[in-house]
C-alpha cells in the first residue's frame with residue numbers, strides 16, 4: 363500500500379486523482395482518411411490536436427501513423443483548413459511575455475545566464491554528467507518557487523528516487539516555514555516511462571483542483587526511456603513517446619504559465635577527438651522541444667559551470683556556482 367500511495371501526487375485523495383483519461387482523437391477522426399486506429403496512433407505520438415497536425419510535416423505523419431505521403435498531405439491540409447491559424451501582432455506577443463514569472467536560484471550568476479531566473483511558460487533543460495548539480499538545482503527551485511508566494515506549489519516527478527526532503531529542509535531560507543514548504547511540494551515516483559508520462563498528464567488534474575502549481579520538475583526526463591528502449595529497432599518508438607511526453611510538458615508550460623525544469627544525462631561520443639566528447643540523451647526530440655538548454659559540468663575547486671547552449675533570446679555564456687548545504691550559491 364505504501365508503495366502504491368507513493369505513486370500518486372496527493373496520497374490522501376487517491377480516488378480523486380485517478381480519473382478517466384480524456385477521450386482524445388475525436389477531433390482527429392474528422393480528418394480525411396483518419397479512422398479510429400490512425401487517430402489513436404497519432405495521439406499516441408503526441409499529435410493529438412488539430413494544431414499539432416496542422417504544423418506537422420508530411421514525413422512526421424507518415425512515420426507516426428503509417429499512412430502514405432499523399433494521405434499525410436491531405437490530413438495536414440484538412441487540419442489547416444479546419445483551424446484558424448491565428449496571427450497576433452508582436453506587441454501582443456510582447457504583452458503576453460510580461461506575464462512571465464521567474465524562479466531564482468541562489469546564484470546571481472546562474473540567474474543572469476537565464477535572463478533573470480528560470481522562466482515560466484517554457485521548458486528549461488539541464489544536461490550533464492552524474493554529480494554535475496542537475497538534481498540539486500531541482501531541489502533549489504522547489505524551495506525558491508515558494509519564496510515570494512508561499513501558496514505556490516511545485517510538482518516533482520522523480521524517476522530515479524533521488525528526491526530528498528532533507529535537502530529541501532536544508533535549503534529553506536529565513537522567513538519560510540519548513541513544514542509548509544514541504545507540504546507544497548508534491549512528489550511522485552515514476553516507475554517506468556509510461557507511468558512518467560501519465561503522471562505528467564495528471565498535473566492538469568492538480569491544477570484543476572485548485573493547486574497553484576508554478577513549477578514542474580521531471581528528474582530525470584530520459585533515464586527510463588534510455589533504460590527501456592535498448593537495441594536496434596526501438597529508437598523510433600522511444601522518440602515517438604518522448605515527443606509525446608515533451609508535448610505534454612510544453613502544453614502545461616504554456617497553458618498554465620508554469621516553469622518546467624527537466625534534467626537529462628549525457629553519453630560518451632566515442633568518435634569525438636576534439637571538443638566535448640559527450641552528448642545529451644534524447645537527440646533532436648528533446649533538444650528541439652526544450653526552450654532553454656544548459657550544459658552543466660564540474661569546474662575548478664568544487665564549483666559547477668553552467669553553459670547556455672541553446673536559447674531563443676539569450677546569448678551563449680557561462681556561469682559558475684557552488685552547490686552548498688544551503689543550496690545553489692555564487693562563487
Ligand SMILES: Nc1ncnc2c1ncn2[C@@H]1O[C@H](COP(=O)(O)OP(=O)(O)OP(=O)(O)O)[C@@H](O)[C@H]1O
Nearest residue numbers: 490491492493494495496497498499627685686687
Ligand atoms: N548537503 C550537501 N551539501 C553540499 N553539497 C551537496 C550536498 N548534497 C549534495 N551535494 C553535491 O551535489 C552533488 C550531487 O549533485 P546532483 O545530485 O545534482 O547530481 P546530478 O547532476 O543530479 O547527477 P545524476 O546524473 O547522478 O542524477 C554531490 O556530488 C555533492 O557535490
Ligand SMILES: [Mg+2]
Nearest residue numbers: 496497524581
Ligand atoms: Mg540527479
